[in-house]
Every structure is written in structure tokens, then in C-alpha cells.
Amino acid sequence: MHTLTAASDATVLVTGGTGSFGSTVVRQLLDTDVREIRIFSRDELKQDDMRRALGDSRVRFHLGDVRDYDSVDRATRDVDFVFHAAALKQVPSCEFFPLEAVKTNILGSSNVIEASNANGVASVVCLGTDKAAYPVNAMGLSKAMMEKVAQAFARNNPNSATTVSTVRYGNVMASRGSVIPLFVEQLRAGKPLTLTDPHMTRFLMSLDEAVLLVDHAFAHAEPGDLFIRKAPASTVEVLARAVAKTMGIEPELQVIGTRHGEKLFETLATREELARADDQGDYFRVSVDARDLNYGQYFDEGDKQESELDDYHSHNTERLGVDQVVDLLMSLPAFRRLIAAGG
Numbered sequence: 206m207h208t209l210t211a212a213s214d215a216t217v218l219v220t221g222g223t224g225s226f227g228s229t230v231v232r233q234l235l236d237t238d239v240r241e242i243r244i245f246s247r248d249e250l251k252q253d254d255m256r257r258a259l260g261d262s263r264v265r266f267h268l269g270d271v272r273d274y275d276s277v278d279r280a281t282r283d284v285d286f287v288f289h290a291a292a293l294k295q296v297p298s299c300e301f302f303p304l305e306a307v308k309t310n311i312l313g314s315s316n317v318i319e320a321s322n323a324n325g326v327a328s329v330v331c332l333g334t335d336k337a338a339y340p341v342n343a344m345g346l347s348k349a350m351m352e353k354v355a356q357a358f359a360r361n362n363p364n365s366a367t368t369v370s371t372v373r374y375g376n377v378m379a380s381r382g383s384v385i386p387l388f389v390e391q392l393r394a395g396k397p398l399t400l401t402d403p404h405m406t407r408f409l410m411s412l413d414e415a416v417l418l419v420d421h422a423f424a425h426a427e428p429g430d431l432f433i434r435k436a437p438a439s440t441v442e443v444l445a446r447a448v449a450k451t452m453g454i455e456p457e458l459q460v461i462g463t464r465h466g467e468k469l470f471e472t473l474a475t476r477e478e479l480a481r482a483d484d485q486g487d488y489f490r491v492s493v494d495a496r497d498l499n500y501g502q503y504f505d506e507g508d509k510q511e512s513e514l515d516d517y518h519s520h521n522t523e524r525l526g527v528d529q530v531v532d533l534l535m536s537l538p539a540f541r542r543l544i545a546a547g548g
Contacts (some may be wrong), residue, residue: 215237218284218326220271220317221291223251225380226332229412230288230419235261243267245280246291271313277320287329288419289317292351295382296336300465303343312349315354317447322358322367330422331355332415333373333431335408335471336514338478342466352431354434356493359429370426372418374434375408375471375519379539384441388448389543398449399460403442405463406470406519409530410436411537421488429493433474433482439530447530452544474517489517 212234219227222244227438234242246252252266269276271291281287292310293299299306314331314516321329333352338346352371379385388398418434422456426432439447442458449456463469474482483490515521525533534540 212286214240215285215338216243216283217286217288218243218245218280219288219290220245220280221289222246223248223255224290225377225382225412226415227288227291228255230290230416231255231264232257235263237258238481241265243280243284245269245271245277271316273425274320277313277316278323281317281320281326283323284321284324284326285328286423287315287317287321287326289329289331290422291317292332292348294334294344296342296466297464299344299347300342302436303347305542306343306347307350310344311350312355314351318355318358318367319367321369322362322365324515326367328368328423328426329355329371329387329503330419330426331371332419333371335373335375335473335519336468337373338472340476341468356429356431359493360495363428365428368426368428370422370428370430370431370432372422372434373473374415374418375410375416375436375438375473378409378534379537379543380412383495384444385448385534385540386543388445391450392449392452392454392456397457398445399459400441400445401461401462401463401467401492402469403440403458403460404469405467406438406524407441407444408436408438408471408473408519408522409444409525409533410434412539418488421485425452425485425490429495431478431487431491431493433478433491433517435489435517435522436473437523437525437529437533438470439525443525443527443530447534450527450531451534451540463505464485470518472516472518473522476516479514479517538544 225244242264247270267280337349340346340349355369355371422432478491
């Protein structure tokens with residue numbers, strides 16, 4: 206089983222390894238008997254900061270870009286498992302520069318998959334986002350295409366020794382670039398909390414839960430599988446008031462309007478996916494559609510189940526109130542560190 210706890214004597218590559226997810230999974234891997242962890246990213250300053258912070262000889266740093274196949278190829282040699290976390294993730298910036306999202310999130314992911322296959326990697330898990338379901342923005346579209354690239358590889362390479370799968374999850378609380386650190390910064394400065402739309406809902410999950418999802422994929426994936434993490438949600442207003450409550454501040458709220466490419470709610474699993482999904486408790490497993498291009502029999506039969514299902518989205522999942530979100534926030538070491546930093 207390809208799990209973090211089975212990383213003994215394995216070499217693991219983490220693309221985008223200096224990011225929020227990468228840093229978390231690397232620290233968890235260092236608690237195992239892993240042989241080597243390779244951090245692959247393009248920011249040498251973040252790599253140097255991480256090298257100094259970890260101080261562990263098992264961590265090796267590879268400077269490169271997923272857009273460049275040769276640098277990915279060198280990094281994947283003699284690797285057992287790949288966590289593919291490198292991506293452009295900011296919705297507004299991808300709206301203004303969509304071709305950059307294409308180059309990193311689609312073509313870069315293809316480079317990771319193809320290089321892993323060429324070098325005999327056992328398993329690759331590509332990290333996705335809820336924005337890939339019914340995408341309306343360039344970031345979501347590019348991550349949806351990443352899923353398609355991974356699934357197409359599985360479909361077209363049935364004899365490959367490399368198992369490629371994808372995962373999809375919602376907003377990671379207190380991660381770098383998320384709204385929670387912004388709320389904390391605004392509260393400390395005595396400024397109003399800026400809300401795009403008070404009624405907008407988002408899934409809420411922790412970095413540890415994201416790592417568990419990827420771990421689950423390594424343990425259970427068949428080629429082309431998509432794993433989706435179930436999660437509760439809250440409105441943006443509830444989240445803002447919860448952050449303020451943890452700091453003992455009565456907030457002033459300022460509605461600034463929806464940003465480029467934002468949805469009112471996010472979808473984690475579509476009804477089409479749920480029609481062929483296995484419910485695994487905390488997760489949905491969606492197997493790859495392995496049909497060939499001969500659709501005749503399926504056109505005649507149809508699928509009645511799809512019309513009976515609803516999407517799984519942040520408006521119809523478990524909805525948390527302010528006190529529940531406060532409890533959730535205070536359970537996160539990253540959030541406690543965040544509010545303690547200015548105390």
C-alpha cells in the first residue's frame with residue numbers, strides 16, 4: 206500500500222514542495238523512515254528558507270519548473286512516489302493570465318505524468334480543487350484539464366507501471382494566500398473585514414485533511430481514479446465573524462463584490478461523477494470512464510441514475526455556524542500560530 210506510513214526506504218518527490226501543502230506533507234514524511242524527499246520548485250529563496258528550517262539531510266532540493274520537461278525528468282529519476290502539488294492557484298491572477306495557467310497546470314502536469322512514467326515511478330497523485338467541477342474561471346478550467354490529462358493517461362496506457370490518480374478538495378483553512386490570514390491582518394490593523402458576498406459558501410478543511418486525502422489516494426488508487434474529500438462549509442460572513450471572535454474583536458464588515466471568476470458556491474462532485482462513485486465514508490472514489498470511442502451501446506441504454514442525483518456542493522453540504530467554525534479554527538495549529546504571531 207502506497208501510504209505515508211509505508212514510505213520506509215522510499216524516495217518521494219513533491220512538486221511545489223515549498224507551498225502550504227508541500228511543507229505539511231514533507232514534515233509528515235520526515236516522521237517516517239523515508240529514504241529521500243525531493244523538493245521540486247522554482248523559488249530558490251523559499252527552498253533555502255525550507256532547507257534551513259528543516260535541517261534534515263534526507264531532504265534534497267531540485268530547482269526547476271514543471272513547464273520544463275527536462276528538469277522534471279531529472280527530478281523523477283529513481284523516485285518511487287510523486288505528490289504533484291505545483292500549480293498556479295490564485296483565481297484572479299489566472300483570469301488575467303490564462304495562458305500561464307495552461308502552461309503550469311495543464312502542460313506542467315502532463316510533464317510530471319510523462320516523466321514519472323518514463324522513469325518507472327510507482328504512483329503519482331495530482332492535487333486538484335473543487336473549482337475544477339463545473340469550472341467558470343481559468344484556474345478551475347486548467348485544473349479540470351489536469352484531471353482529464355491524468356485520466357487520459359490511464360485510459361491510453363493500461364500497461365503502464367505508473368498509477369496516476371487525482372484528488373479534489375475545497376478551501377484549505379489558514380493556508381498561504383487564503384482569506385483567513387487576510388482577515389487576521391485586517392483585524393490587527395483595525396480595518397473592516399472585506400467580504401466579496403456574505404452569502405457565498407466555501408468548503409472548509411485543514412491541511413492535515415488534505416494530506417490524508419492524498420494518502421488515501423496512494424493507498425487505494427487504481428489508474429485514473431479521482432478521490433474527493435467530503436467537508437462541511439460555511440458562508441464567508443460566518444467565517445469572517447468566527448475569525449474575529451477568536452481574536453475577541455467585534456468586526457466591521459465591508460462588502461466589496463465578487464472578484465473575477467468567483468462562484469457563489471463550489472461543487473466538489475457533480476451528479477455525473479456521483480453516478481459512478483463509490484462512497485468510502487470520508488471520501489468519494491470516482492473511477493475513470495474507461496469506455497472506448499464506440500458509444501452505441503451506451504447511447505441505447507442511457508443512465509437513469511444521473512437524473513435522480515444532485516451535485517455535492519457547498520450550499521447543500523453540512524453548514525457550520527459561527528461557534529462551530531471557531532471550534533474548527535482553534536483546532537488548527539496553523540491558525541493558532543497565525544493569531545499568536547501578533548499577540
